[in-house]
Amino acid sequence: MSSDADLDRIIDAATRLFAELGFDGTTLRLIADGAGVDPATVDRLTGGKTELYRQVMRRATDAEKKAVGGAANGFTPTRQGVERLLDQYVDFYSAHPEYLGLWLHRRTGDAADTADLEEVYVRPRLGGIVEALREVVPGDVDLDLTVWTIPWVISGFLSQRALGTRVDEETDTSGPYRNISPDELERFRNHLHMLLQRMLMLPDAPDG
Template identity: 40%
Template sequence: MASSMTSGDAAPERILGAATRLFAALGYDGTSTRMIAEAAGLNVATVAYHVGGKRDLYLAVMERAHQAELAVLEDAIAQLGTGPEEILQLVDRYVDFCVENPEVPALWMHRWLSDAADVAHLEAQFVRPLFDLVVAAARKVVPDDVDIEYVVWTVVWCTHGFGTGGVLDADGRRHGLEDPREVARFRAHVRRLVSNAIGLPGGRDA
């Protein structure tokens, strides 16, 4: 069996990687433990031994995604200067993170579409603390009359939507996070949106 070729240390990582890809592509509700086992080259019993059931694995995947995002945002915030234009650097870091980890926005997009409705606590556990962290940092450098909460949500909405749906070319083909040209266009667009929202001079050229 494939499981006999996988060491005890390697199996959990292989399972987690397969589960991340499937949950990102199909959502929690569309993924079965058997599908994860097959993608990992293991049997269901081996998956259960190493990680437990599907819910346990989903929680582990979402925890890992959260920790990766948290590390990037904390580092980006630590490097923020004092001017409002610094927010654009934070936007860039977030877009870069999503380009490098497209499974993360995909995982959260599935939840926006009512996936894994029986796992209801993740927004309070993961999303809200990250959101509050970014908003608190941004408030220190933008004018008081800016609704910074909606600015941050707008970046999240746009980036997750672009990552999932992309844009259509003349032939109806989708281009998103995997397409450097479209990522550059998207980044410039989001920077303009944020620049205009926080009142940076020359926002259209940001």
């Protein structure tokens, strides 16, 4: 087996484990067992657990950028522009709960030695959206907190049971995060659209 193939398996295993157990709860031995290699190979190919974690977070961020890149790169400060970005963000994280799990663990203080990752990956992206919206949003709206509200709400919904959802109605899941039905996801998507429009009062995109 090539080193590249070993590294791919190691990153896949580490992603699953960091999402389920957190960085602090995951050992190199667990990662090695999950990847079918020995701990020395993990250390040699990745540079250690912290550097491996950075690789995992970098890959997660790259995957998100690819998924929402069309809406983000062509973002317009209109109702339609915001809804398109929201929809792609919701679709990505509902399809990839392992990436959601990585960020949820960080909110509990996990991987404290990598506190710079939010500054590197998250703030520049959200900051760009804030600046694009600033000229069209009423001045009494706290735009920074409003934009940050969205990932908080999305991660909360996707990781916890929604009001009125019965446990026995959910499909089985092998991971720590629940499966969400298409109807429930569509209900949430419509709620997000309404929430953002009422908070931001954005103009519609010009016809044509």
